[in-house]
Amino acid sequence: MSAPASQPPPPPPESWNEDRGPAFKAFAIAMTVVTVLSIVLRFWSRSLVAPHSHTRNQRRFWWDDWAALASVPFILTIFALAFACLPLGLGRHVWTLETEHLFTILKFIFIIYFIYDGALFLTKLSALLFFSRVFPAHANSAWFNIILYVTHGLNVAWFLGIVFGTVFMCNPIARNWIPMLEGTCGSTTGLWYGSAIPSVAIDLIILLLPLPKTWGLQTSLARKGGIVAIFLLGYCVVVVSLGRLITLVKSGKALDDDITYEGMPVIYWVAAESPILLLGICLPAMLPLGRHMASSYFSPLMSKASTLLSSRRSANRSGNFSSIPGNHSVQSGIAKKRSNHDADNGDTELGSVSSMDSQRGVLRVTPYHDAHTARVRVGDAGDSLGHAQVPNRSIRVENAVTVSRQGL
Numbered sequence: 001m002s003a004p005a006s007q008p009p010p011p012p013p014e015s016w017n018e019d020r021g022p023a024f025k026a027f028a029i030a031m032t033v034v035t036v037l038s039i040v041l042r043f044w045s046r047s048l049v050a051p052h053s054h055t056r057n058q059r060r061f062w063w064d065d066w067a068a069l070a071s072v073p074f075i076l077t078i079f080a081l082a083f084a085c086l087p088l089g090l091g092r093h094v095w096t097l098e099t100e101h102l103f104t105i106l107k108f109i110f111i112i113y114f115i116y117d118g119a120l121f122l123t124k125l126s127a128l129l130f131f132s133r134v135f136p137a138h139a140n141s142a143w144f145n146i147i148l149y150v151t152h153g154l155n156v157a158w159f160l161g162i163v164f165g166t167v168f169m170c171n172p173i174a175r176n177w178i179p180m181l182e183g184t185c186g187s188t189t190g191l192w193y194g195s196a197i198p199s200v201a202i203d204l205i206i207l208l209l210p211l212p213k214t215w216g217l218q219t220s221l222a223r224k225g226g227i228v229a230i231f232l233l234g235y236c237v238v239v240v241s242l243g244r245l246i247t248l249v250k251s252g253k254a255l256d257d258d259i260t261y262e263g264m265p266v267i268y269w270v271a272a273e274s275p276i277l278l279l280g281i282c283l284p285a286m287l288p289l290g291r292h293m294a295s296s297y298f299s300p301l302m303s304k305a306s307t308l309l310s311s312r313r314s315a316n317r318s319g320n321f322s323s324i325p326g327n328h329s330v331q332s333g334i335a336k337k338r339s340n341h342d343a344d345n346g347d348t349e350l351g352s353v354s355s356m357d358s359q360r361g362v363l364r365v366t367p368y369h370d371a372h373t374a375r376v377r378v379g380d381a382g383d384s385l386g387h388a389q390v391p392n393r394s395i396r397v398e399n400a401v402t403v404s405r406q407g408l
Contacts, residue, residue, distance in 0.1 A: 020264045021091025027268060028079050031275040035075050038275070042068060042282040045289030064129035068281060071122035074115050075274045081108045081115075082271065093261045105260060107177035112270075113166045113191075119274040120199060121159040127206050127281045128152055135213055144213065151205050158198045165194055189248065189255050192266065196245040203238045207231070230284055237277040244269035 046060055082090070085105045089097040097105070128151055137145050170176045170185040179185075214227050247265045248255075254262035 016093070016096050018261065019092050020261060021086045021089075024091055024264060024268065024271075025083070025086055028082055028271055031271055032076065032079050034279055035072060035275045038279045038282045039069060039072050041289060042285045045286045045292075048288045048292050062129070062133055064126045064133055064281075065285070067122050067126035067129055068278060071119050071126065071274070071278060074119035074122065075278065077115050078112055078119065078271065078274065081112055082267075084108060090260055091264055094258050097260065102260070103177050106179075109259070110166075110176045114163060116270060116274065117159060117162050117166070117195065120277065121155060123274060123277040123281055124155045124202060124206065125152075127277075128155065130281060130284065131210055135210070140213075144209075147205070147209060151202065151209070154198070154202055154205075158202060161198075162191075162195050165191060187256060188259065189252065192248050192255070193245075196241065196248060200238070200241040200245055203241050207238055230287070233280075233283065237273060237280050240269060240273045240276050244273060 043061070043065065046065060049060055085108050088101040088105050090105055094102060128148065131148060135144065140148075167173065169188075169191055171183050172181065175181045175183045175185055210231055211228060214231060244266065247269055251262060251266060255266065
């Protein structure tokens with residue numbers, strides 16, 4: 001008599017209350033905002049560049065822009081379906097869900113496979129078309145053009161392969177969302193491996209392809225580094241693709257057993273990959289917008305701030321001569337002591353200030369201080385002095401401070 005088949009242990013009681021759905025909802029909202037902002041800022045930036053009709057690659061909007069725009073409905077549809085799954089139990093354990101709700105979630109996940117693959121295909125296509133835009137074929141070496149065309153082919157082959165693999169994963173197809181139907185199904189984990197590994201390879205090619213061309217530009221080293229940094233930062237989706245692959249390896253068979261709960265870490269990576277890839281391919285296109293914002297807003301703002309600070313420093317310097325060593329002082333902007341030389345000349349309009357050592361080091365004289373004069377023109381309220389109005393409590397130097405040696 002054979003031993004009875006072992007039954008799986010009952011789920012722990014606390015598993016009935018575990019729910020990863022609310023956290024994923026907040027994450028999905030953030031990724032939706034990233035998607036919309038990326039495409040809006042891209043087209044805003046493109047609209048600032050004057051078109052040049054004499055060359056196709058310098059038009060204001062080109063195929064790379066339209067491919068990026070075409071990916072947005074796919075990405076937003078992914079999040080729409082994910083939001084629809086959350087009230088049905090996405091984020092909770094399979095055994096806590098009603099059978100009808102589970103079938104609906106599995107059907108939506110099956111649809112998401114195709115939409116997700118379409119979004120990735122279009123964003124990668126946009127990146128490759130962007131290279132064709134900034135690096136025209138006639139200006140490239142043969143190897144660059146060959147690699148670019150081969151990468152286009154790999155992207156198309158990956159998309160067609162993953163679509164056919166998803167369609168024929170189960171026989172009949174309805175067994176993808178109704179597991180009790182008679183038939184056979186492949187492993188969900190195997191399907192995701194088949195999507196992730198080629199996708200990472202294509203991402204790496206797209207990341208590395210423009211770097212030699214960029215580094216060979218005839219420009220300064222700092223500018224080269226900045227452009228390379230933009231490409232590297234823009235294509236940080238490679239990190240997301242690798243994260244999805246590593247999470248798949250760690251999840252293992254749990255994806256098949258409890259996809260609505262144990263599959264959530266992978267779903268996070270899936271939800272992030274397309275928006276981050278879209279952001280990455282839009283960053284280089286946002287450079288005109290960055291220059292426009294800098295010249296129209298940031299530079300004037302910094303200039304005004306610098307002018308204000310300079311004015312305050314000047315005001316502090318001009319209003320701080322209340323005490324000068326040598327028992328000479330200036331009060332209310334009028335020099336009270338005049339040199340004998342000025343008195344003898346009968347100069348009633350001009351005043352002079354004798355200084356042995358200016359407080360701020362403007363005038364430094366020798367010990368023959370009695371024979372040195374500094375002639376300045378002073379003003380009071382309403383005194384134009386034949387020129388511009390002179391503010392109260394200020395000293396106006398007409399041309400220069402003249403220091404003369406007399407009687408020697």
